[in-house]
Amino acid sequence: xxxxxxxxxxxxxxxxxxxxxxxxxxxxxxxxxxxxxxxxxxxxxxxxxxxxxxxxxxxxxxxxxxxxxxxxxxxxxxxxxxxxxxxxxxxxxxxxxxxxxxxxxxxxxxxxxxxxxxxxxxxxxxxxxxxxxxxxxxxxxxxxxxxxxxxxxxxxxxxxxxxxxxxxxxxxxxxxxxxxxxxxxxxxxxxxxxxxxxxxxxxxxxxxxxxxxxxxxxxxxxxxxxxxxxxxxxxxxxxxxxxxxxxxxxxxxxxxxxxxxxxxxxxxxxxxxxxxxxxxxxxxxxxxxxxxxxxxxxxxxxxxxxxxxxxxxxxx
Amino acid sequence: xxxxxxxxxxxxxxxxxxxxxxxxxxxxxxxxxxxxxxxxxxxxxxxxxxxxxxxxxxxxxxxxxxxxxxxxxxxxxxxxxxxxxxxxxxxxxxxxxxxxxxxxxxxxxxxxxxxxxxxxxxxxxxxxxxxxxxxxxxxxxxxxxxxxxxxxxxxxxxxxxxxxxxxxxxxxxxxxxxxxxxxxxxxxxxxxxxxxxxxxxxxxxxxxxxxxxxxxxxxxxxxxxxxxxxxxxxxxxxxxxxxxxxxxxxxxxxxxx
Ligand SMILES: Nc1ncnc2c1ncn2[C@@H]1O[C@H](COP(=O)(O)OP(=O)(O)OP(=O)(O)O)[C@@H](O)[C@H]1O
Ligand SMILES: [Mg+2]
Numbered sequence: 001x002x003x004x005x006x007x008x009x010x011x012x013x014x015x016x017x018x019x020x021x022x023x024x025x026x027x028x029x030x031x032x033x034x035x036x037x038x039x040x041x042x043x044x045x046x047x048x049x050x051x052x053x054x055x056x057x058x059x060x061x062x063x064x065x066x067x068x069x070x071x072x073x074x075x076x077x078x079x080x081x082x083x084x085x086x087x088x089x090x091x092x093x094x095x096x097x098x099x100x101x102x103x104x105x106x107x108x109x110x111x112x113x114x115x116x117x118x119x120x121x122x123x124x125x126x127x128x129x130x131x132x133x134x135x136x137x138x139x140x141x142x143x144x145x146x147x148x149x150x151x152x153x154x155x156x157x158x159x160x161x162x163x164x165x166x167x168x169x170x171x172x173x174x175x176x177x178x179x180x181x182x183x184x185x186x187x188x189x190x191x192x193x194x195x196x197x198x199x200x201x202x203x204x205x206x207x208x209x210x211x212x213x214x215x216x217x218x219x220x221x222x223x224x225x226x227x228x229x230x231x232x233x234x235x236x237x238x239x240x241x242x243x244x245x246x247x248x249x250x251x252x253x254x255x256x257x258x259x260x261x262x263x264x265x266x267x268x269x270x271x272x273x274x275x276x277x278x279x280x281x282x283x284x285x286x287x288x289x290x291x292x293x294x295x296x297x298x299x300x301x302x303x304x305x306x307x308x309x310x311x312x313x314x315x316x
Numbered sequence: 317x318x319x320x321x322x323x324x325x326x327x328x329x330x331x332x333x334x335x336x337x338x339x340x341x342x343x344x345x346x347x348x349x350x351x352x353x354x355x356x357x358x359x360x361x362x363x364x365x366x367x368x369x370x371x372x373x374x375x376x377x378x379x380x381x382x383x384x385x386x387x388x389x390x391x392x393x394x395x396x397x398x399x400x401x402x403x404x405x406x407x408x409x410x411x412x413x414x415x416x417x418x419x420x421x422x423x424x425x426x427x428x429x430x431x432x433x434x435x436x437x438x439x440x441x442x443x444x445x446x447x448x449x450x451x452x453x454x455x456x457x458x459x460x461x462x463x464x465x466x467x468x469x470x471x472x473x474x475x476x477x478x479x480x481x482x483x484x485x486x487x488x489x490x491x492x493x494x495x496x497x498x499x500x501x502x503x504x505x506x507x508x509x510x511x512x513x514x515x516x517x518x519x520x521x522x523x524x525x526x527x528x529x530x531x532x533x534x535x536x537x538x539x540x541x542x543x544x545x546x547x548x549x550x551x552x553x554x555x556x557x558x559x560x561x562x563x564x565x566x567x568x569x570x571x572x573x
Binding site: 177178181182183184186187189190192193194196197198199200201202203204256260261 | 367369388389390393399401405406407408409410414415418419420421423428430431432433434
């Protein structure tokens with residue numbers, strides 16, 4: 001029970017068993033397929049957020065970017081007659097710009113990432129609402145390369161999975177590699193742990209942070225596009241509140257909010273856990289309006305557990 | 317002896333605070349120079365300027381007679397200037413081994429750039445080897461997190477790191493602060509070893525006894541200026557103390573007698 005991701009994993013298993021016993025539908029192929037369809041969309045953002053938090057920053061604008069990117073892409077297709085591929089690329093370029101602006105203001109002007117990305121949340125969400133006049137757009141629903149690439153589905157036995165699950169698995173493996181095994185991961189942890197020490201050793205801390213802001217934004221935009229294709233609609237309010245849900249996934253998994261200590265495996269467990277909780281409490285019959293009470297209590301319990309483990313580890 | 321580092325009229329202000337006003341000094345090969353001065357005299361500011369922590373406002377820096385510009389810590393390291401800062405320079409959440417090689421990690425598949433995988437075996441072995449050499453009293457595991465170490469152990473790690481890259485110029489900003497007796501002697505021994513190996517050392521300290529034990533030359537700063545320069549053989553403790561405070565202590569002593 002020493003490492004944070006392991007204790008999170010144990011709690012996840014306990015939750016799955018409890019929900020499974022409480023309602024036999026919880027572990028049915030249909031329900032698992034449902035959970036897996038939704039999981040990658042928040043999970044992909046959480047991967048970027050984990051790296052960013054480990055470097056000591058965070059991004060509150062991800063939910064808004066999740067909404068704006070597909071909206072911009074669809075408007076370009078529907079109003080400007082652009083090719084779908086080009087429009088998606090333009091959407092991602094916009095995400096790069098948003099991430100770069102966040103990163104440059106945080107590192108070069110020295111304003112806290114909380115304030116910068118909170119402002120960016122308002123700007124980006126406002127932009128999405130303004131350019132759509134608040135109406136959802138019908139998303140691209142003709143089958144084709146990009147739909148298959150981002151939101152295609154396939155059956156394995158009684159299970160129905162989306163290609164987005166592969167994206168999530170692939171990106172998770174890549175993120176594990178970067179954080180644990182690559183030189184860059186060493187830099188990311190060092191920057192979050194003691195920025196001055198990292199800079200004194202010649203680590204380009206500002207550049208690393210700017211790239212991580214860009215990565216997080218791009219992953220949020222990609223997740224938004226996946227979601228829009230899956231439900232065939234691009235809504236300007238899609239992703240509202242996701243920023244907090246994603247941060248919850250990351251810290252529940254054991255990544256420190258203060259930087260320096262990050263775990264991708266923990267984040268994957270955290271993403272599974274929040275999805276299982278949201279899905280499970282519906283099945284066990286908690287009244288809809290009370291969902292968030294349960295989610296909040298469980299998150300808090302997890303954080304207390306991590307803090308206690310941390311204290312124990314420091315004492316021994 | 318050949319000149320390794322020459323600073324000419326370095327100036328640095330923080331807003332209205334003139335932390336450095338025209339500071340000049342030279343450092344020769346295989347020489348230990350002690351930089352002395354009261355709190356706030358500008359010692360740390362001077363060495364931060366040399367090690368690329370911040371750019372200087374005005375002045376020139378020469379390394380082996382060649383004029384250089386040092387704008388980043390990386391550039392200073394590449395010129396062979398290694399610095400151990402006063403405000404400890406380790407990342408507590410990283411292991412000892414990862415800290416020792418921070419910024420200069422041994423990697424496989426070098427062409428992958430920042431995405432290259434760390435050479436973990438080499439990292440571990442080199443780190444253990446190094447820890448043996450510094451002779452820290454307690455046996456330390458290269459995989460232990462720095463956050464579990466004492467202040468003195470951390471200082472020793474930072475010093476072994478400077479040793480590792482065997483720089484031309486090694487700058488130590490109050491390296492014996494917070495150290496126990498054994499570790500302090502370890503540091504002073506390290507300074508002597510470095511001199512014997514032909515490196516130059518710039519040592520900042522408030523402990524004048526240490527100065528007389530290891531230094532060849534003394535440079536005294538006061539309010540951002542270099543006010544005196546003496547060889548250790550030609551001076552004594554009282555003179556140095558009066559130079560630091562600016563009061564003529566030896567005259568006072570004479571009057572008292
Ligand atoms: N980043 C900074 N911003 C503003 N003022 C600074 C900064 N760094 C140093 N100073 C000021 O510059 C002056 C010189 O400081 P410095 O740290 O060089 O002193 P020092 O000689 O190293 O002192 P000590 O022996 O206490 O370490 C002080 O007045 C200090 O307040
Ligand atoms: Mg100082």
